[in-house]
Amino acid sequence: xxxxxxxxxxxxxxxxxxxxxxxxxxxxxxxxxxxxxxxxxxxxxxxxxxxxxxxxxxxxxxxxxxxxxxxxxxxxxxxxxxxxxxxxxxxxxxxxxxxxxxxxxxxxxxxxxxxxxxxxxxxxxxxxxxxxxxxxxxxxxxxxxxxxxxxxxxxxxxxxxxxxxxxxxxxxxxxxxxxxxxxxxxxxxxxxxxxxxxxxxxxxxxxxxxxxxxxxxxxxxxxxxxxxxxxxxxx
Amino acid sequence: xxxxxxxxxxxxxxxxxxxxxxxxxxxxxxxxxxxxxxxxxxxxxxxxxxxxxxxxxxxxxxxxxxxxxxxxxxxxxxxxxxxxxxxxxxxxxxxxxxxxxxxxxxxxxxxxxxxxxxxxxxxxxxxxxxxxxxxxxxxxxxxxxxxxxxxxxxxxxxxxxxxxxxxxxxxxxxxxxxxxxxxxxxxxxxxxxxxxxxxxxxxxxxxxxxxxxxxxxxxxxxxxxxxxxxxxxxxxxxxxxxxxxxxxxxxxxxxxxxxxxxxxxxxxxxxxxxxxxxxxxxxxxxxxxxxxxxxxxxxxxxxxxxxxx
Amino acid sequence: xxxxxxxxxxxxxxxxxxxxxxxxxxxxxxxxxxxxxxxxxxxxxxxxxxxxxxxxxxxxxxxxxxxxxxxxxxxxxxxxxxxxxxxxxxxxxxxxxxxxxxxxxxxxxxxxxxxxxxxxxxxxxxxxxxxxxxxxxxxxxxxxxxxxxxxxxxxxxxxxxxxxxxxxxxxxxxxxxxxxxxxxxxxxxxxxxxxxxxxxxxxxxxxxxxxxxxxxxxxxxxxxxxxxxxxxxxxxxxxxxxxxxxxxxxxx
Numbered sequence: 001x002x003x004x005x006x007x008x009x010x011x012x013x014x015x016x017x018x019x020x021x022x023x024x025x026x027x028x029x030x031x032x033x034x035x036x037x038x039x040x041x042x043x044x045x046x047x048x049x050x051x052x053x054x055x056x057x058x059x060x061x062x063x064x065x066x067x068x069x070x071x072x073x074x075x076x077x078x079x080x081x082x083x084x085x086x087x088x089x090x091x092x093x094x095x096x097x098x099x100x101x102x103x104x105x106x107x108x109x110x111x112x113x114x115x116x117x118x119x120x121x122x123x124x125x126x127x128x129x130x131x132x133x134x135x136x137x138x139x140x141x142x143x144x145x146x147x148x149x150x151x152x153x154x155x156x157x158x159x160x161x162x163x164x165x166x167x168x169x170x171x172x173x174x175x176x177x178x179x180x181x182x183x184x185x186x187x188x189x190x191x192x193x194x195x196x197x198x199x200x201x202x203x204x205x206x207x208x209x210x211x212x213x214x215x216x217x218x219x220x221x222x223x224x225x226x227x228x229x230x231x232x233x234x235x
Numbered sequence: 236x237x238x239x240x241x242x243x244x245x246x247x248x249x250x251x252x253x254x255x256x257x258x259x260x261x262x263x264x265x266x267x268x269x270x271x272x273x274x275x276x277x278x279x280x281x282x283x284x285x286x287x288x289x290x291x292x293x294x295x296x297x298x299x300x301x302x303x304x305x306x307x308x309x310x311x312x313x314x315x316x317x318x319x320x321x322x323x324x325x326x327x328x329x330x331x332x333x334x335x336x337x338x339x340x341x342x343x344x345x346x347x348x349x350x351x352x353x354x355x356x357x358x359x360x361x362x363x364x365x366x367x368x369x370x371x372x373x374x375x376x377x378x379x380x381x382x383x384x385x386x387x388x389x390x391x392x393x394x395x396x397x398x399x400x401x402x403x404x405x406x407x408x409x410x411x412x413x414x415x416x417x418x419x420x421x422x423x424x425x426x427x428x429x430x431x432x433x434x435x436x437x438x439x440x441x442x443x444x445x446x447x448x449x450x451x452x453x454x455x456x457x458x459x460x461x462x463x464x465x466x467x468x469x470x471x472x473x474x475x476x477x478x479x480x481x482x483x484x485x486x487x488x489x490x491x492x493x494x495x496x497x498x499x500x501x502x503x504x505x506x507x508x509x510x511x512x513x514x515x516x517x518x519x520x521x522x523x524x525x526x527x528x529x530x531x532x533x534x535x536x537x538x539x540x541x542x543x544x
Numbered sequence: 545x546x547x548x549x550x551x552x553x554x555x556x557x558x559x560x561x562x563x564x565x566x567x568x569x570x571x572x573x574x575x576x577x578x579x580x581x582x583x584x585x586x587x588x589x590x591x592x593x594x595x596x597x598x599x600x601x602x603x604x605x606x607x608x609x610x611x612x613x614x615x616x617x618x619x620x621x622x623x624x625x626x627x628x629x630x631x632x633x634x635x636x637x638x639x640x641x642x643x644x645x646x647x648x649x650x651x652x653x654x655x656x657x658x659x660x661x662x663x664x665x666x667x668x669x670x671x672x673x674x675x676x677x678x679x680x681x682x683x684x685x686x687x688x689x690x691x692x693x694x695x696x697x698x699x700x701x702x703x704x705x706x707x708x709x710x711x712x713x714x715x716x717x718x719x720x721x722x723x724x725x726x727x728x729x730x731x732x733x734x735x736x737x738x739x740x741x742x743x744x745x746x747x748x749x750x751x752x753x754x755x756x757x758x759x760x761x762x763x764x765x766x767x768x769x770x771x772x773x774x775x776x777x778x779x780x781x782x783x784x785x786x787x788x789x790x791x792x793x794x795x796x
Binding site: 301302305306309310322325326329330331364366369370371372397398399403406407410411412413414530 | 570571572648651652655656657736737751752754755756757758
């Protein structure tokens, strides 16, 4: 399994975002995308998920050229409005199962892993931001998709909650062997999560293998040096 | 709080009683639209009533239908009204203190039908409707009188009756609607009869079984001012005379008001069966029928309702 | 009903009673007792409830048709932007027209029966619902729509499972406005034309009472209209809002 972006060009309101770019994602990878705001991180993610049409080039997923979103490339957003307000926590997570006719993961186990067991019958508006994002993540993996596309999912959360969820995502990544593409504006988060990091600059995309061994210690000197090095490269 | 409510009630009762007392030296006359009211219209245009009542302020009020006139007289907002005998009798029966002081006109009312839809009353069924101005109107009562005589039951066609204003009824009769017949009065009836596919099914006199006055003048008891009534009578009589003796001039004055050309107005004013005079015919026959068929509850005699002169 | 409202009602009846006694004319202002008695009589003997039923059925059929129309239009608006633009334009010219003003035209087109009443109700209800639905669609979260795409849901499925529940609050408030407009329109239309023998609606009942100068009967009819309004507002729409909008935390 792999995703290949081939000769992709994309304009947005006459501004060239990408011109003839080529990228590849392998099965089981954890890729983080960083860059200045407005540079096109989210657009790139949308292109990978086929939510956004390209002006030129093609997206190849599982050896096939794809034009429409599908259930194997699930997207998770930053905004809380991605949950269905009229469904409970449990119903939100189960929602994709009904519409894909799949058995999916064991919901009880998943609710436990997400620490949502105690709130399973509450409605989204009764939850904290962190809980809402956990529900969104739960919903996104219940159908065992091959790829998870995460668009700054923790961007609106406080630091403590954010660390919790970072651990959760890493756990799920290993546990369910999912490929993850993760957009963030926080370089430290990118280094913590990704095994490869893409830096989006105006005229280029820099691909870097993450040299820091897991488990990563954000306080360690080499970690912080690497983060500093990356920040210098963001233009 | 309590005093406020008391004050409010006092204010309201003063307001309400305020409209019970009418001012002196004013006469408020209700005017309806229609050919049968022509003398009244003419008197208004030529200030004939004002001429005979120089000390009075004459207020004319254009009213859409008889029910409104009745309500206006009930609230003392109107002193004089003109209407058909049956609506008058219904009001009298319900305890309204009012009297008939004159007749105004006879007119060729009747039930017209659209030949493309039916060919006789027997054909009226669930698909059809007979249009009338309103229940209890002279048109409704005449139809019921006809049916009582012909079928033995006054309300035998009640399930097919539809109430609608004259012009809308005319529209419905001629258009492709369920209205197959229309009990109406001039000028609507004249206009309908001009159409090739419309004809009389029953005319008013046949339905009534004789002659009757279409429109009568009504005065509310509390107004009780013979001087004013005499003045109104003189003015209206003068208008009646003009229509009879010089219909061309009357038509000239009335044509723009009716939105017709002079020639048509003249032909309508002099149409066979249009008869302007102060006769009052048919009160007891109407009241007898209406009592028999529960439109009113008490027997009403002519002497009860005529304003003694 | 809380105690305060109860006191208000009592106060209203009491002042009515007082004023009507001062007036002392049943044709002008019958006392509350006379009205209550009449109401009871009309409900039992005069089949007033049947008239009310008649009007309500007419409104609900019209509401049903309008709902289907409004939802279909919304469905196509999601797919085609121009559909929404077109109906927005239509809405801007037709919405301000009072139902009673277009009644003469409706009579020419649809005759004087139920068809004209339905057309009138649809006109009264459709535009408020559409206004509300469009507003909801325009602010509808893009993320929710993308969730539907992600699971390869077709337009109909997406509409039924995602858009429809999502726009429910606006839909309910549209129906609420529409209902009030339809109720008025139907009663005015029934007062405009009515069937004498067979049962008609509440408006027709009022006309009948009016032409036979039965003032107390008119008040009995008005009381019924008020009661129907209150019942629908309190027990239908408010309930509906409780089990949807409030429960889902969508109250704006």
